[in-house]
Structures are given as C-alpha cells and as structure tokens.
Amino acid sequence: xxxxxxxxxxxxxxxxxxxxxxxxxxxxxxxxxxxxxxxxxxxxxxxxxxxxxxxxxxxxxxxxxxxxxxxxxxxxxxxxxxxxxxxxxxxxxxxxxxxxxxxxxxxxxxxxxxxxxxxxxxxxxxxxxxxxxxxxxxxxxxxxxxxxxxxxxxxxxxxxxxxxxxxxxxxxxxxxxxxxxxxxxxxxxxxxxxxxxxxx
Amino acid sequence: xxxxxxxxxxxxxxxxxxxxxxxxxxxxxxxxxxxxxxxxxxxxxxxxxxxxxxxxxxxxxxxxxxxxxxxxxxxxxxxxxxxxxxxxxxxxxxxxxxxxxxxxxxxxxxxxxxxxxxxxxxxxxxxxxxxxxxxxxxxxxxxxxxxxxxxxxxxxxxxxxxxxxxxxxxxxxxxxxxxxxxxxxxxxxxxxxxxxxxxxxxxxxxxxxxxxxxxxxxxxxxxxxxxxxxxxxxxxxxxxxxxxxxxxxxxxxxxxxxxxxxxxxxxxxxxxxxxxxxxxxxxxxxxxxxxxxxxxxxxxxxxxxxxxxxxxxxxxxxxxxxxxxxxxxxxxxxxxxxxxxxxxxxxxxxxxxxxxxxxxxxxxxxxxxxxxxxxxxxxxxxxxxxxxxxxxxxxxxxxxxxxxxxxxxxxxxxxxxxxxxxxxxxxxxxxxxxxxxxxxxxxxxxxxxxxxxxxxxxx
Numbered sequence: 001x002x003x004x005x006x007x008x009x010x011x012x013x014x015x016x017x018x019x020x021x022x023x024x025x026x027x028x029x030x031x032x033x034x035x036x037x038x039x040x041x042x043x044x045x046x047x048x049x050x051x052x053x054x055x056x057x058x059x060x061x062x063x064x065x066x067x068x069x070x071x072x073x074x075x076x077x078x079x080x081x082x083x084x085x086x087x088x089x090x091x092x093x094x095x096x097x098x099x100x101x102x103x104x105x106x107x108x109x110x111x112x113x114x115x116x117x118x119x120x121x122x123x124x125x126x127x128x129x130x131x132x133x134x135x136x137x138x139x140x141x142x143x144x145x146x147x148x149x150x151x152x153x154x155x156x157x158x159x160x161x162x163x164x165x166x167x168x169x170x171x172x173x174x175x176x177x178x179x180x181x182x183x184x185x186x187x188x189x190x191x192x193x194x195x196x197x198x199x200x
Numbered sequence: 201x202x203x204x205x206x207x208x209x210x211x212x213x214x215x216x217x218x219x220x221x222x223x224x225x226x227x228x229x230x231x232x233x234x235x236x237x238x239x240x241x242x243x244x245x246x247x248x249x250x251x252x253x254x255x256x257x258x259x260x261x262x263x264x265x266x267x268x269x270x271x272x273x274x275x276x277x278x279x280x281x282x283x284x285x286x287x288x289x290x291x292x293x294x295x296x297x298x299x300x301x302x303x304x305x306x307x308x309x310x311x312x313x314x315x316x317x318x319x320x321x322x323x324x325x326x327x328x329x330x331x332x333x334x335x336x337x338x339x340x341x342x343x344x345x346x347x348x349x350x351x352x353x354x355x356x357x358x359x360x361x362x363x364x365x366x367x368x369x370x371x372x373x374x375x376x377x378x379x380x381x382x383x384x385x386x387x388x389x390x391x392x393x394x395x396x397x398x399x400x401x402x403x404x405x406x407x408x409x410x411x412x413x414x415x416x417x418x419x420x421x422x423x424x425x426x427x428x429x430x431x432x433x434x435x436x437x438x439x440x441x442x443x444x445x446x447x448x449x450x451x452x453x454x455x456x457x458x459x460x461x462x463x464x465x466x467x468x469x470x471x472x473x474x475x476x477x478x479x480x481x482x483x484x485x486x487x488x489x490x491x492x493x494x495x496x497x498x499x500x501x502x503x504x505x506x507x508x509x510x511x512x513x514x515x516x517x518x519x520x521x522x523x524x525x526x527x528x529x530x531x532x533x534x535x536x537x538x539x540x541x542x543x544x545x546x547x548x549x550x551x552x553x554x555x556x557x558x559x560x561x562x563x564x565x566x567x568x569x570x571x572x573x574x575x576x577x578x579x580x581x582x583x584x585x586x587x588x589x590x591x592x593x594x595x596x597x598x599x600x601x602x603x604x605x606x607x608x609x610x611x612x613x614x615x616x617x618x619x620x621x622x623x624x625x626x627x628x629x630x631x632x633x634x635x636x637x638x639x640x641x642x643x644x645x646x647x648x649x650x651x652x653x654x655x656x657x658x659x
Contacts (some may be wrong), residue, residue, distance in 0.1 A: 050436065062433045063346035065434065069440060070437050094323070
C-alpha cells in the first residue's frame with residue numbers, strides 16, 4: 001500500500017506502470033484496452049477470465065499467484081474490434097500492496113465479489129475506493145457479483161449491489177462463470193462504455 | 201463432533217484445507233513427521249498437518265520451550281523424547297520446529313527447516329520481520345493464504361529430491377550442441393537487461409544464464425522451481441509475479457515472468473524492474489521461436505522419454521562382468537543376462553560435481569522400484585552425507601557401510617562426491633572398482649549431463 005504514495009501524477013503513473021505499450025492503438029476500428037480484475041481471493045476472477053477467453057470452466061480452484069495475463073478480442077456491431085489485455089490479479093492479502101503495479105494505467109477495472117460472501121462484497125468496496133484514489137481518472141469500472149448460479153446461498157442482494165454501483169457511477173452485473181451466464185454481456189457492456197478515443 | 205469433523209480426520213492427500221484436526225486427535229499424533237512454523241509470540245503460522253488455528257495451544261507450548269532456554273542465555277537446538285526428535289530453528293521472530301520419528305540426523309532436519317524458511321522468504325521476503333518489530337502479536341497466516349501446496353510439495357521433496365540435501369542442481373541430459381543453442385538465446389535476452397533466464401523441465405535445468413556477477417544459488421533454484429511447479433495457475437497462462445530469491449537478496453522482490461512452453465517445460469525470466477512485463481514477454485516470444493526452430497523443445501521431450509543414466513549401462517570390461525555376483529546364485533547365464541541392477545550389484549548412484557554445483561543421479565529402477573524403498577535410500581544417502589560432512593570429526597574421504605538393506609559407499613575428493621548403493625551382498629573390492637568406473641563414465645558424459653559455460657558458476 002506504500003506504493004500509492006509514489007504515484008504523483010498521471011504521466012508518471014503511465015511511465016511506471018505495466019503499460020509500456022500504448023493504451024489503445026490509434027486505429028479507431030481496432031481498440032486495445034488494458035483491463036484489470038480485482039477482488040477477494042476465491043470469488044472467481046480467474047474463472048470469469050477463462051470462461052471469457054477460452055470458454056472453459058474448471059471447478060478445481062487454482063490459486064492465482066501474482067497476476068496472469070490473457071488476451072481476448074471481441075467484435076462489436078459497428079465493426080470495431082476491441083482487444084482486451086487482461087490482468088487477472090491474485091486476491092491474496094499479500095498482493096494488495098502490489099496491486100497498483102497491475103491497475104496503473106488500466107482503462108478498465110472489473111471488481112468482483114461472490115454473491116454468497118458479504119466479506120467479499122466489502123472487499124470489493126475497498127477496491128473501488130482504492131481505484132478512485134489511485135486509478136486513472138477516466139477509468140471504466142464494473143462491479144461484478146459472481147457465482148450467480150449459487151442463488152440459494154445468496155447473501156448479498158442484487159438490489160444492495162445495484163444501489164452501491166449506481167452511487168459510484170459504475171456498471172453492475174451478476175455473472176456465473178460456471179454456467180457462462182452474463183460473461184460475454186459483461187465484456188460487451190464494457191466495450192460500449194469505453195471513452196471514444198478516436199475523437200480525442 | 202459433527203460428521204464433517206469425523207470425515208476430515210481421515211488422512212487425505214492435499215485436497216482442500218488439510219483437515220480440521222488438532223493436537224488431541226489420534227491421527228494427528230500418529231504422523232511420523234511434523235513441521236511447524238510459529239511466531240515468537242507463539243502464534244501458529246504453518247503446520248504440515250492439522251488446521252493452524254486449532255494448534256495455537258500447541259505452538260504456544262513450543263514457544264514457551266524455546267523462550268525458556270533463550271532466557272537462560274542459550275539456544276535450544278534439539279530434544280530427544282523416546283522415538284521422537286524435536287529440532288528447532290530460530291530465524292529472528294520466526295521459529296521453525298520439526299518433530300519426527302524418522303531417525304533422520306538432526307542436522308538433516310535442520311537443513312529442511314532452513315529450506316522451509318527459505319520458501320517463506322520466496323513468497324514474502326525477509327522484510328516480513330519488520331511486521332513483528334511493529335507488532336509483536338502480528339498474525340502472519342493471512343499473508344501466506346493459498347500457499348499450502350507450495351509447502352507440502354517442498355516437504356514431500358525432502359524424501360525424493362537429492363537437491364534438498366546436496367545443495368546442488370541437476371540438468372536434463374541433452375546433446376552439448378542442443379544445450380548450447382538454448383544457452384545462446386538465453387544469453388541474448390540476459391544481455392538485453394534480464395537478470396536471470398532459466399529454461400527448466402520439471403525440476404531439471406535445460407539451460408540457465410545469469411547477468412554478469414549475478415549468481416544463482418542451487419537452493420534458490422530449488423525453492424523457485426518448487427514454487428512454480430506446485431502452483432497450478434502458472435500452467436494456465438503467462439504470469440508475472442513478485443518473487444524473492446533468499447540467497448540472492450532476501451530483502452527484495454524480483455519480478456518473475458513465467459510461461460509454460462510445453463507440458464513440463466517452462467521458462468522463467470527474472471527482472472529487477474516491476475514494469476518489465478512487456479519486455480520479458482517479447483523476450484519469451486523470441487526465445488520460443490528459436491527453441492522451436494532449432495528443435496530444442498523436441499530434444500527435451502526426447503530426453504524426458506529416454507530418461508537419464510541407468511546403472512545397467514555402466515561400461516565394464518568382461519573380467520568384471522563375469523565376477524559380478526548373480527542375485528540368484530545357481531541360475532547361471534540366463535539369470536546374469538536379466539540380472540537386477542548394474543555391474544557388481546550396483547543399484548544406484550549420485551555424482552556431485554563440486555565446482556559446477558551440479559549433481560547427476562542414476563534412474564531409480566529395480567529392485568528399488570517402490571516409492572517407499574526410494575525414500576529409504578534417499579534417507580540413507582542423507583545420513584551418509586551428514587556423517588561425511590560432520591564439522592567436528594569430518595570431513596571424511598571415504599566410507600563403506602554394509603547393513604541388511606544395502607552396501608553404501610561414499611567417496612569425496614576436492615572435485616566430486618560419489619554416493620553409491622549396492623546389493624547388500626556386494627563384494628567390497630569390486631564395489632570400489634565399479635565406483636571408479638562410474639566416475640570415469642560420468643566424466644566421459646559430462647558434456648551431456650552437466651551445464652558448462654554461460655552459467656553463473658563458470659569463471
């Protein structure tokens with residue numbers, strides 16, 4: 001968490017991030033986006049990414065170490081393509097101080113919690129605050145309640161999460177990496193909310 | 201007791217959180233080898249068996265024993281209680297304890313505790329000590345979340361991986377030119393600012409290059425490869441993770457780019473810069489294309505299939521062959537042709553090159569074909585190693601030991617150490633002759649089984 005103090009302004013942030021390549025290529029038809037997933041350990045960040053990128057679901061839990069890097073390109077209806085460069089970060093406490101390494105310069109942050117775990121919802125709120133303080137000012141944020149298939153064990157109501165997301169001004173969706181429910185919708189919705197870079 | 205508790209009491213292999221047993225349960229007490237890590241205030245940090253939080257009373261007792269002796273101005277190292285040995289290691293605010301009835305020498309167990317501590321530093325660095333300076337009652341367990349598999353895999357390796365007591369690494373056998381081709385491309389990326397570049401196949405080195413003046417200790421290689429091999433997520437996709445090499449710099453994180461090229465072959469690129477990911481990724485793409493074009497990866501697969509050195513292949517002349525005792529006397533030539541093991545009843549050997557910090561060991565084969573027998577052999581070697589390197593009465597040059605299980609022979613010179621196991625009925629003079637042959641054979645093959653040049657160890 002000490003890392004935050006060493007980030008004085010946006011330009012320095014970009015220089016010292018895992019972002020030595022431009023955020024989005026100049027070609028307005030082919031957009032490249034750095035996306036980071038944050039959230040407590042065990043909420044299913046890696047499962048969401050693997051479902052999105054490879055269409056797979058592996059029920060055995062594999063703890064992520066540091067961060068995994070994966071890419072996936074989607075085509076939008078207006079014939080633009082968006083290439084997501086995804087940083088799937090580890091949820092363990094020891095990596096919290098290192099998170100800025102991965103979210104600096106990210107255009108999109110997906111904050112994930114588990115709908116059966118109120119603790120993970122609180123942790124998600126911590127990450128939102130962290131991103132508001134230290135993330136890029138124009139970052140697109142999404143709040144994701146994962147494990148929606150386990151609705152019988154639900155302990156975080158969709159309404160509560162929706163209200164919180166609205167207050168912050170972020171996009172909210174519930175997903176299930178297991179059933180693939182809403183996974184593609186999540187990334188499509190994110191694509192629509194990207195700032196129009198070609199105009200700038 | 202709920203039914204869940206009862207079912208968790210059953211011994212199980214690495215599935216989920218070990219169990220919820222505590223020190224009162226019979227199954228927990230029956231375990232042959234326990235490892236504990238605790239803080240200087242007695243808080244549990246890690247336990248091989250049982251749930252840490254249930255062992256607070258037990259670790260508090262261990263802490264009381266350690267601090268009682270410390271208050272007397274002394275250090276506790278070792279206690280024997282009946283069949284059990286209790287070995288202690290104090291590392292600043294972190295205490296490590298092994299309780300074992302495996303009859304391993306206490307120096308060997310202490311070496312294992314050192315590695316366990318090193319593995320902790322790989323994950324957290326030594327700066328964790330500062331947390332205890334700030335808060336004596338600091339709880340370290342949350343910081344180790346999700347790393348149980350790393351520790352259980354390390355502890356398991358104490359019974360199968362000779363690198364844990366030899367402090368040397370081993371290479372995958374490869375043609376000299378193949379290893380050179382891999383070394384050349386790794387050297388190129390190191391010249392572009394990478395600190396270490398390692399190409400590994402499981403725990404064996406294919407090639408390895410370090411920046412100028414940067415040397416990689418074999419223990420760090422062991423801990424790093426154990427960390428990578430026991431963490432499944434590295435196999436899923438390319439990863440970038442902070443990692444500490446305790447022998448290189450225990451206080452700082454390096455940044456490791458890890459990528460699996462094949463099922464068991466992986467590339468590790470270490471950098472001191474946290475923003476080097478894209479550079480390391482480019483390096484990997486470059487390395488991968490060279491390795492594919494020059495068929496290094498194909499050769500690696502072939503070597504894995506062929507296996508390493510076999511005792512049956514030790515070259516001997518006919519005089520030795522006819523002298524060698526048949527394990528089943530009276531069965532004549534037929535038995536000789538299909539005899540078990542190598543010449544003169546040689547079952548297994550390990551050759552460690554002192555200058556290279558590398559070892560080579562023969563493949564385990566009949567009659568050492570159960571994991572129990574292999575574990576026993578490694579424990580016997582370990583005992584031999586400790587007795588040969590005894591600081592008070594050693595070091596020794598040769599040792600010949602016969603018991604009901606094997607003849608063990610150890611020979612140490614300034615250049616190499618040889619550990620060999622023979623049939624318990626093997627002839628002593630013949631065994632010594634065979635050991636000479638093995639050494640000659642290894643020297644003849646050294647270009648294929650060892651890594652030369654480009655390595656941080658060659659000056």
